[in-house]
Amino acid sequence: MDWEDYRTWSARAADWAAGYIRSLPDQPVRSRTRPGDTLADLPAAPPENGESMESIFADFKRIIPPGLTHWQHPRMFAYFPANGSPPAALAEQLCAVIGINSMLWQTSPAATELEIRMIEWLRLMTGLPAGWRGTIQDTASTSSLVAIMAAREKALDWSGLSDGLAGKPQLRIYSTMHAHSSIAKAAALSGIGRSNAVQVSCAADGAMDPAALAAQINADRAAGMLPVAVVAVVGGTSIGVSDHLRPIGEIANSEGLFFHVDAAWAGSAMICPEFRYLNEGVELADSYVFNPHKWLGVQIECSAHFLKDPEPLLRTMEARPAYLRTSSDGQIDNFSEWSVSLGRRFRALKLWFAIRSRGVSGMREMIRNHVAWAAEAAVLLRAAPGFEITSEPALGLFSFRHMPKPDMLLEQANEHNAALLESINAAGATCLTQTMIDGKYVIRMCVGQTDTTLEDVRQAVASVIECASSTRP
Numbered sequence: 001m002d003w004e005d006y007r008t009w010s011a012r013a014a015d016w017a018a019g020y021i022r023s024l025p026d027q028p029v030r031s032r033t034r035p036g037d038t039l040a041d042l043p044a045a046p047p048e049n050g051e052s053m054e055s056i057f058a059d060f061k062r063i064i065p066p067g068l069t070h071w072q073h074p075r076m077f078a079y080f081p082a083n084g085s086p087p088a089a090l091a092e093q094l095c096a097v098i099g100i101n102s103m104l105w106q107t108s109p110a111a112t113e114l115e116i117r118m119i120e121w122l123r124l125m126t127g128l129p130a131g132w133r134g135t136i137q138d139t140a141s142t143s144s145l146v147a148i149m150a151a152r153e154k155a156l157d158w159s160g161l162s163d164g165l166a167g168k169p170q171l172r173i174y175s176t177m178h179a180h181s182s183i184a185k186a187a188a189l190s191g192i193g194r195s196n197a198v199q200v201s202c203a204a205d206g207a208m209d210p211a212a213l214a215a216q217i218n219a220d221r222a223a224g225m226l227p228v229a230v231v232a233v234v235g236g237t238s239i240g241v242s243d244h245l246r247p248i249g250e251i252a253n254s255e256g257l258f259f260h261v262d263a264a265w266a267g268s269a270m271i272c273p274e275f276r277y278l279n280e281g282v283e284l285a286d287s288y289v290f291n292p293h294k295w296l297g298v299q300i301e302c303s304a305h306f307l308k309d310p311e312p313l314l315r316t317m318e319a320r321p322a323y324l325r326t327s328s329d330g331q332i333d334n335f336s337e338w339s340v341s342l343g344r345r346f347r348a349l350k351l352w353f354a355i356r357s358r359g360v361s362g363m364r365e366m367i368r369n370h371v372a373w374a375a376e377a378a379v380l381l382r383a384a385p386g387f388e389i390t391s392e393p394a395l396g397l398f399s400f401r402h403m404p405k406p407d408m409l410l411e412q413a414n415e416h417n418a419a420l421l422e423s424i425n426a427a428g429a430t431c432l433t434q435t436m437i438d439g440k441y442v443i444r445m446c447v448g449q450t451d452t453t454l455e456d457v458r459q460a461v462a463s464v465i466e467c468a469s470s471t472r473p
């Protein structure tokens with residue numbers, strides 16, 4: 001296949017792709033393959049001689065779609081969404097063809113400058129503080145990792161970078177049980193250690209208790225430890241809990257700790273002014289991440305990482321061997337110096353296409369609909385026999401469980417709801433996932449898929465109720 005053939009195949013691929021998306025409402029959301037099914041369809045060894053695109057594409061159509069859980073399905077309500085859109089898909093195709101590495105300004109000035117502008121657009125769209133700068137990382141996990149690395153180095157006065165951590169005081173970071181697992185992972189990867197990612201206790205609403213945070217910091221200092229950072233969450237992954245940024249940020253600021261905010265999912269909703277109360281006090285943060293790839297209609301990977309002052313991050317991440325020096329150094333950003341990897345994809349293009357195509361008002365409308373429909377789904381389930389809402393809607397996310405007999409023992413209720421979830425996903429009309437609240441197994445529903453309609457939400461709820469009526473406790 002050469003670039004002339006590419007014209008034909010790209011058209012055929014686009015034709016298949018649009019048909020795939022259109023076919024989704026009639027397909028089960030979760031893949032029905034069993035472990036090893038796809039592997040069994042793949043030759044054990046690579047072909048010695050080239051094959052025709054005709055046969056490659058035929059195998060793609062035969063082998064791959066059955067093994068997909070359809071994240072773009074309008075009734076995909078599991079996890080948090082990865083909601084793409086046609087303009088962003090088109091941009092991804094162009095990026096693949098252009099095939100650049102946007103590691104330095106010089107390696108494609110347009111990519112770096114578009115990224116600077118898109119970060120500025122996102123800042124304006126979400127009402128984040130003036131003067132903040134940022135970059136587009138692959139994922140929130142990476143954004144949080146590099147933020148915690150920068151926090152560590154700031155606390156160590158930059159000595160960990162050259163000397164390592166041997167002989168250094170025990171470092172501590174603070175979050176709560178609602179922090180994403182990527183925070184404990186960042187503690188592990190940054191050498192701080194998982195056991196030094198302290199879970200501060202929560203107030204009744206699930207948010208970090210500021211008094212407990214202050215007490216923990218004091219106790220740790222008294223024990224000779226070195227507090228490094230506080231990590232707050234806006235829109236926690238389990239049930240959407242948000243920390244109160246102002247009281248937490250005030251403590252972090254007055255104690256001289258780095259303050260990182262993980263708003264991976266909920267951050268997109270800040271384009272609607274009525275949800276910005278969740279960001280109240282955000283100006284106290286040093287670092288803030290949200291993923292347009294979760295809720296702004298931009299294909300994964302697209303994580304917007306903002307910094308009040310990029311200097312600590314740059315000082316931690318930069319590497320300038322002779323072969324990477326350029327004459328523009330110091331005049332404009334080289335984004336590889338803001339992250340772990342050197343090579344980076346051109347991620348700004350899909351944002352540009354998506355934001356321009358839909359407009360900010362179109363994106364707001366989508367998010368407002370999702371939030372309203374999640375509320376409606378909770379109302380429908382609350383009214384259905386035996387169902388209880390176990391966490392009220394937080395933006396587009398709520399959780400529930402089914403209690404056919406009110407006096408069920410915890411273990412029995414948990415088994416019943418695990419069986420119910422399995423039957424919902426096997427039925428295929430929707431796909432949901434679970435979480436635990438105080439030992440209770442509950443089912444999460446998060447509305448946020450680009451093509452979802454109110455009718456899809458109602459169909460999913462109807463399937464849940466139907467599955468419950470046929471799942472014996």
Ligand SMILES: *Cc1c(COP(=O)(O)O)cnc(C)c1O
Binds near residue numbers: 291
């Ligand atoms: C989804 C999520 C993450 C992880 O995001 P990735 O981009 O997949 O690394 C981190 N934190 C929160 C709160 C999330 O919802």
